[in-house]
Amino acid sequence: MPYDPEGAVLVTGIAGRLGRLVASRLHREVQVVGLDRRPFPGRPKDVKHYQIDIRRKKVEELFERERIRAVVHMAIVHDPRLDAEEHHSVNVIGTRRVLDLVLKHGVRKVVVLSSATVYGPRADNTQFITEDTPLLGAERHGDLRDLVQVDLYANTFLWKQPEVETVVLRPVHIVGDVGSPASNYLRLPRFPVVMGFDPMIQVIHAEDVVAAMMASLRPGVRGVFNVVGPDGIPLSRLLREIGRPLVPIPGPLLTAGLFCMVDGERFARDVGFRPRLSLRDVIAVYRDAAAQPARARR
Amino acid sequence: MRGFEEAVARVGRLPRDNLNEYGFDPFGFSPDFVARIAPLAHVVYRRYFRAAAYGIEKVPTGRVILVANHSGQIPIDGMIIACAMMLDAEPPRMVRSMVEKFVPALPFVSYFMSRTGQVVGTPDNCVRLLERDETILAFPEGVAGISKTFSKRYQLQEFGHGFMRLALQTRSPIVPVAVIGGEEQAPSLYNSRAIARLFAAPSFPITPTLLPLPVKYRLYFGEPMRFKGDAEAEDRQIEPKVRSVRSTLQALVHRGLRERRHVFW
Numbered sequence: 001m002p003y004d005p006e007g008a009v010l011v012t013g014i015a016g017r018l019g020r021l022v023a024s025r026l027h028r029e030v031q032v033v034g035l036d037r038r039p040f041p042g043r044p045k046d047v048k049h050y051q052i053d054i055r056r057k058k059v060e061e062l063f064e065r066e067r068i069r070a071v072v073h074m075a076i077v078h079d080p081r082l083d084a085e086e087h088h089s090v091n092v093i094g095t096r097r098v099l100d101l102v103l104k105h106g107v108r109k110v111v112v113l114s115s116a117t118v119y120g121p122r123a124d125n126t127q128f129i130t131e132d133t134p135l136l137g138a139e140r141h142g143d144l145r146d147l148v149q150v151d152l153y154a155n156t157f158l159w160k161q162p163e164v165e166t167v168v169l170r171p172v173h174i175v176g177d178v179g180s181p182a183s184n185y186l187r188l189p190r191f192p193v194v195m196g197f198d199p200m201i202q203v204i205h206a207e208d209v210v211a212a213m214m215a216s217l218r219p220g221v222r223g224v225f226n227v228v229g230p231d232g233i234p235l236s237r238l239l240r241e242i243g244r245p246l247v248p249i250p251g252p253l254l255t256a257g258l259f260c261m262v263d264g265e266r267f268a269r270d271v272g273f274r275p276r277l278s279l280r281d282v283i284a285v286y287r288d289a290a291a292q293p294a295r296a297r298r
Numbered sequence: 299m300r301g302f303e304e305a306v307a308r309v310g311r312l313p314r315d316n317l318n319e320y321g322f323d324p325f326g327f328s329p330d331f332v333a334r335i336a337p338l339a340h341v342v343y344r345r346y347f348r349a350a351a352y353g354i355e356k357v358p359t360g361r362v363i364l365v366a367n368h369s370g371q372i373p374i375d376g377m378i379i380a381c382a383m384m385l386d387a388e389p390p391r392m393v394r395s396m397v398e399k400f401v402p403a404l405p406f407v408s409y410f411m412s413r414t415g416q417v418v419g420t421p422d423n424c425v426r427l428l429e430r431d432e433t434i435l436a437f438p439e440g441v442a443g444i445s446k447t448f449s450k451r452y453q454l455q456e457f458g459h460g461f462m463r464l465a466l467q468t469r470s471p472i473v474p475v476a477v478i479g480g481e482e483q484a485p486s487l488y489n490s491r492a493i494a495r496l497f498a499a500p501s502f503p504i505t506p507t508l509l510p511l512p513v514k515y516r517l518y519f520g521e522p523m524r525f526k527g528d529a530e531a532e533d534r535q536i537e538p539k540v541r542s543v544r545s546t547l548q549a550l551v552h553r554g555l556r557e558r559r560h561v562f563w
């Protein structure tokens with residue numbers, strides 16, 4: 001099917017909470033098609049949902065049937081607790097499959113949701129990591145390996161395929177009404193922390209991540225971008241503002257208690273992105289979240 | 299007690315316009331945290347080391363790089379300079395110095411350093427701080443300075459070029475600071491490289507003292523030095539500028555030594 005500027009936007013991983021948020025914002029402006037192996041409860045009527053595993057051959061039928069002009073690829077598992085092999089195949093094989101289809105069907109825009117953890121939490125990191133920094137996340141943290149691989153694959157695609165506007169977003173810890181590891185942590189009734197460490201943490205509200213994706217879909221936007229929310233804050237202060245008890249736990253020396261912080265200047269300068277939600281907004285989300293455990297994801 | 303209150307009050311006068319709504323700067327520095335340890339800084343600076351700062355009014359407002367001689371086996375000299383800028387400079391300023399790259403991996407030390415404004419010494423961090431008009435402290439001798447033995451006291455070791463490239467890149471003035479007293483706080487008789495290697499430490503001084511001796515610290519601030527040129531230039535073009543700072547600092551050190559009547563008072 002030839003490229004159609006009026007075509008639909010495909011959102012992979014649409015049934016996750018962030019995916020649903022993206023869909024609810026996006027479907028008011030454009031035709032949205034969803035792809036997820038999970039059902040999509042509460043789906044807006046004008047959103048077409050394909051309940052297929054991203055690794056299946058049938059995904060190609062979707063591209064043949066729908067006129068896709070852009071893909072928002074967020075079918076990437078960020079939770080390291082899942083089965084490693086499953087993890088790897090969804091992330092790496094899934095991403096490869098999607099990018100192959102993008103190329104084959106002449107899609108002109110693809111937005112890949114990576115994450116700022118790909119730089120790796122290292123003691124010798126500079127305070128604010130920029131986009132050109134090598135991705136050393138997998139060096140010591142094996143569970144980050146496939147996320148790094150996905151990011152690098154999308155990067156290669158970006159440079160090899162000039163006719164596709166590829167955008168790789170590396171947001172900091174996503175919080176708000178989502179099931180990200182950071183968000184699940186902030187919902188705990190008490191917070192385990194590594195004794196003797198109090199790293200600076202950067203968070204971004206899911207609403208702002210959605211805004212970042214919308215901005216990335218604009219014609220002409222292309223490249224790799226860190227996406228940051230409000231200024232960083234020491235973890236302990238964030239937790240204390242949320243107001244539940246901290247439980248210090250002795251951790252292994254030298255690797256524990258480190259985060260990486262990134263510089264969001266490029267996205268701000270080149271795309272004009274400014275986060276709307278402040279630390280206070282983020283804290284308010286979790287103040288009232290004590291009693292509710294993290295909702296099941298699938 | 300008045301000294302304590304004064305120290306806390308001076309921390310309270312630090313600018314707050316570059317902090318977020320919770321009182322932290324993007325690097326994790328917190329004046330409120332510093333205020334809590336200000337009484338301790340007062341005791342160490344005024345009582346234990348009875349430090350005196352000469353010419354501190356020469357430090358210009360805005361971004362600046364303080365360049366000092368390094369001595370004493372443990373970096374008390376950095377702390378003394380920081381105390382001087384906080385307790386004796388007008389208006390009070392927080393010195394941002396650079397720590398080794400392993401520091402963020404150390405429990406307790408890591409966040410103490412971060413809250414008191416000390417950052418990992420990457421060039422990018424220095425540039426960002428100077429662009430925020432902060433006061434940076436550099437010891438261009440590095441480990442070679444701090445870990446030298448007593449026989450080499452007050453002899454400046456080779457200078458690195460990083461501070462000069464930073465000054466050129468960010469158009470920051472350099473103020474040389476001679477630290478007198480540090481060499482006698484923990485005289486090192488021998489630096490055991492073998493043991494240092496064993497612990498992967500930069501040095502392992504053999505010194506007869508456990509705690510630093512209560513020497514009197516004297517700081518001599520020189521005139522601001524301003525340099526122009528390409529920060530990316532070849533080493534041989536940077537070298538003469540570095541040498542001029544080094545010789546100015548060495549002269550300042552010699553002056554301090556001449557004026558000193560006694561190590562302890």
